[in-house]
Amino acid sequence: MAPVTNGRALFAAVPIGYPVVDQTIVYDNTQTIDLANAPLNGGFLVKVLVLSVDPYMRGRMREPDIPSYMPPFALGKPLASGGIGVVLRSELAGVEVGSHIRGIVPHQEYFIAPNLEGLELIERDARLPWSVYVGAAGMPGETAYMAWKEYSKAKKGEIVFVTTGAGPVGSLVIQIAKQDGLKVIASAGSDDKVAFMEGIGADVAFNYKTTDVRAVLKKEGPIDIYWDNVGGDTLDAAMEHANMFARFIECGQISGYNDNPQPMKNPLLIVAKCLTFNGFLVGFLRPKHKEAFRAEVVPKIADGSFHYTEDIVRGIDKVGHALLGVLKGTNTGKAVVVVADE
Amino acid sequence: MAPVTNGRALFAAVPIGYPVVDQTIVYDNTQTIDLANAPLNGGFLVKVLVLSVDPYMRGRMREPDIPSYMPPFALGKPLASGGIGVVLRSELAGVEVGSHIRGIVPHQEYFIAPNLEGLELIERDARLPWSVYVGAAGMPGETAYMAWKEYSKAKKGEIVFVTTGAGPVGSLVIQIAKQDGLKVIASAGSDDKVAFMEGIGADVAFNYKTTDVRAVLKKEGPIDIYWDNVGGDTLDAAMEHANMFARFIECGQISGYNDNPQPMKNPLLIVAKCLTFNGFLVGFLRPKHKEAFRAEVVPKIADGSFHYTEDIVRGIDKVGHALLGVLKGTNTGKAVVVVADE
Secondary structure, eight states: OOOEEOOEEEEOSOOSSSOOBTTTEEEEOOOEEOTTTOOOTTSEEEEEEEEEOOTTHHHHSSOTTSOOSSOOOOTTSBOEEEEEEEEEEEOSTTOOTTOEEEEEEESBSEEEESSSTTEEEOOOOTTSOGGGGGTTTSHHHHHHHHHHHHHOOOOTTOEEEESSTTSHHHHHHHHHHHHTTOEEEEEESSHHHHHHHHHTTOSEEEETTTSOHHHHHHHHOOEEEEEESSOHHHHHHHHHTEEEEEEEEEOOOGGGSSSOOOOBSOTHHHHHTTOEEEEOOHHHHHHHHHHHHHHHTHHHHHTTSSOOOEEEEESGGGHHHHHHHHHHTOSOSEEEEEOOOO | OOOEEOOEEEEOSOOSSSOOBTTTEEEEOOOEEOTTTOOOTTSEEEEEEEEEOOTTHHHHSSOTTSOOSSOOOOTTSBOEEEEEEEEEEEOSTTOOTTOEEEEEEESBSEEEESSSTTEEEOOOOTTSOGGGGGTTTSHHHHHHHHHHHHHOOOOTTOEEEESSTTSHHHHHHHHHHHHTTOEEEEEESSHHHHHHHHHTTOSEEEETTTSOHHHHHHHHOOEEEEEESSOHHHHHHHHHTEEEEEEEEEOOOGGGSSSOOOOBSOTHHHHHTTOEEEEOOHHHHHHHHHHHIIIIIHHHHHTTSSOOOEEEEESGGGHHHHHHHHHHTOSOSEEEEEOOOO
C-alpha cells in the first residue's frame, strides 16, 4: 500500500490577540505515512477520528519561556487536544486492533503512540457518536459535573448564575443545577443560544450582548453560586450582586485569554461578603469523581435526559477556523473537528 | 451623688478618604449621667474600661444608604466597637454588680444596657490585663486562630506569607503557623515591626516600604498560603508568586478601606493556579471555634508562649487619633483605648 497523506494542524507562530488562520495555525499536507509498514517499535498506530477544540488551547499558544499550568505548544509542531482514535496496528499487549483510545492527541490524521501514557482505552455507548466523548461525555462534561460536586455546596432553592450557558460546560451546569433544585440564570452571546438555554431548563436566560447583566442580576438575584467561564466585567457584576457566602466556581475567564487580561474591580467584596473562590483544572478532580461521572452522567446523556449541542466541522484543515470560532463565541455548541470516519 | 460627665466619641461626619480628628470623629463632653439614680428599666449600668480600635471601623463610617456587611454608624451618635466594661448597678437577674461584660459597646464612658444582647459576661485570667481581651485574647486573636483552622489547610513544611505581621491578627498568625511547622514570610511597614516579627519567629521578615515584595517572594517562595490584610499590589504579588493550589485567606484589604478600592490585576491566575480564596467575617466562625480558642490560645497568651504587643492610649478623647493611627499604620501593636481603670 502506498504511503498516504498525513495532514496536520501546526502551531506556526505565537499570535498577538486572536489566532490567525493560515498564519498562527497552519494546515500542512506535506507529510506522508505508510500505514502498512511504518515501524511501531512496540507501540501502536492510531487513526484520529475526532478532535476537541477548546478555549484553553489559546493559553498553550504562547512563547515557550512563559510558565503556566500547561506546557506551551512547540512551534512548528502539531497542536494537541482531547481526541479519539481507532487503533490500526499494534505491537503493544492489551491494545487490540480496532479498539479505541481517548486522550490528548496530536492534531494529525495518524500518529504512532509508544505506549498508553496520557491515553485510555474507551468504549462507546451505541446510542452516542464518538464526538460526544470529547464533549458532554468527555472533558467538558467532566468539568461541569466534577467542579459542581466539589465546590458548589448547592442547596435547593438557591440561585446560580451560569455564563456561556450554551457551551458544552455551561449547558451541563444548567441541567445539573436544575436537577438539584436551583433557580438558574444563564447568559450567552446570541438569541439562538438563549433559546437553547431556555430549552434545557434555565429559568432566566439572556443575551449579554443586548441585555444589561447588572439589570438581570438585580432583578433575579442575589446569586448564591457563580459559574465563571468569562471573567472581566461579568465577574465584577456577579460579585456586586452576590449574596453573603456565595461560591464562585472559577472554571475559566475567556475575556482574558487573548492577551487582554481583565482586572477584578473590587476584590474587597470577597471579604465583605465572605465569598469563596475556587479555581480548578479538571485533571485534578478526575481521580475523585471519574466513576461517579460515568455512572451518573453518561447514561443520562445517552437516554436523552441531559441535552447537548455540537458544532461539528469535518476535516483537520478546519482546526484553525474552529478554534477562532470558540474564542470569539461565534460557534454554537461543543466544537468538534471530525477528522475521519471509521 | 451629683451627675458626672459622660464623655463620648461621636461620628460627626462621613470622611472622604481618611477620617479627620475633630471633624469626622469628635470628642463630646456635654452629656452627664447620674450614676446612682439613672433609671435602668430592668437593665444594667456599665462603666467602660477598654475599647478596641480596629481597621474595619472605617467601613462603618459611610453614608447610611450604602449597604455593607455591618450597619453604618449613625451620624451624631457615638462610634461603637469591641469593648469591656464593669457593671456598676443592675436590675437584670444573672448580671451582678462588679461582673464584667464584653461585646460591641458604644464609645462613651458609661452606658445602660437593656439586656445581654450582643454582650457576654467574661472572666479574666489574673495574669492578663483587660486590654488583652479585646486583642490577642479577643476578636483579633479569634480572627487569626479561627480562620487559620478553617481555611489554611496548612501542612508542615509549606510556606505562608503574612501581611501586617506585627498587628494583632498577623502576629498571632505568624506564631500559629510556626507552631504548625511552616516557613513564615512576614511583612510590615517599619523596621521596629520587622524586628518584632523576627522576635516571634518569622523566618523572613521585611519592611514593605523599603523592600520589594516581589523580590522577597521570588527568592523565598512560591507561597502555599497567603494571609491577606492589605489587598492591592501586595495581593497581586502574592498571586504571581503563589504555588499551585495555594490558599488565600482574605481577612482584610486595608489598602482599599479609605475610598480607594484597589483592583486585582490578574484574576485569571485563580484558574491557572487552582487558587482558593476565602473571605470571612470572624463572627460567622465563632460558634464553631470559640471553645477551642479559649482552651488552646488564651492559656498560651497568659503563660507567655504566644507574644503580643499593645499600643495603648488613655482617655476616650483619643479614639479619633487611635483610629487614624490604625488606618495609616503608624501604631505598633494592638490599638486599645483605656477609658478608665476599675
